[in-house]
Amino acid sequence: MTPSVDSAAVPPRGQRVRETIAQLRQRIMAGEWQVGSRIPTEPQLVEALGVGRNTVREAVRALAHAGVLECRQGSGTYVVSTDELAPVVARRLTEDRTAExxxxxxxxxxxxxxLAARRRTPEDLAALDGALDAREAAWRGGRVAEFVTADAALHTAVVAAAHNAMLAELYASIGTAIRSTVAEAMGDALTPERHVDHARLVAAIRAGDEEWAAREASAFLEPSPGA
Incomplete structure (x- = not known):
């Protein structure tokens, strides 16, 4: 005899969707799926999360609407933000608000x-070295788009080395706006007068010198005269 299923034990559809959204968000926040990476396919998510296709589809659609995911026709679904704050900030920090x-x-x-100078680990230093090398290689190659991405990666690595989760989340929320302003400053070509050396910033963090690190970080972000 087939055992009966207690209907109360089966969560309503809305609850399943909310739980699935929470699971997807948790994996993104934990770094399992990095910003810019493609998440697993719908069938893979169905198997991993133990829910139906419609539930997965609705959860993904909700996170896409919130600006966390982006569905690209013929390519897949990508992580574009770690939380819902990013698109709100991106709308606020438009191109005419570079100073902000x-x-x-x-x-x-x-x-x-x-904080990075105080808390950096050997793994953080290795990440900083790699990011700095990639940034310099992109500069030497004259590859503007690649340089903008590598520059953002270096600054993100500095923030990660601070080991403050809230700071990292807030910083990620302005990532698109930062890349936009850097790209605007670089223009169509990487010219010598636009180069900013970040080797000293990494050296200061490695040395554990908090004040030196802070000075280096602020040096290239000084407001323009009269701003």
Whole structure:
């Protein structure tokens, strides 16, 4: 005889969707799926999460609407933000508010550099070295788009080395605005007068010198005269 199923033990559809959204968000926040990476396919998510296709589809759609995921036709679904704050910030920090982006960067990055000098681990230093090398290689190659991405990766590595989860989340929320302002500053070509050496910033963090690190982080984010 087939045992009866207690209907109360089966969560309603809305609850299943909410739980699935929470699971997807948790994996993103934990770094299992990095910003810019493609998440597993729908069948893979169905198997991994133990829910139906419609539930997965609705959860993904909700996170896409919130600006966390982006569905790209013929390519898959990608992580574009770690939380719902990013698209809100991106709308606020439009291209005509470059000065505000720089001020917010300064507030975050100077303190991040100070904390990184205090808390960096050997793994953090290795990540910083790799990011710095990639940034310099992109510069030498004259590859503007690659340089903008590598520059953002280096600054993100500094923030990660601060080991402050809230700071990292807030910084990630302005990532698109930062890349936009850097790309605008670089223009169509990487010219010598636009180069900013970040080797001293990494050296200061490695040395554990908090004040030096803070000075280096703030040096290239000084407001323009009269700003």
């Amino acid at each position: 982006v720089v001020e917010v960067r300064r507030a975050f990055e100077v303190e991040a550099a100070r």
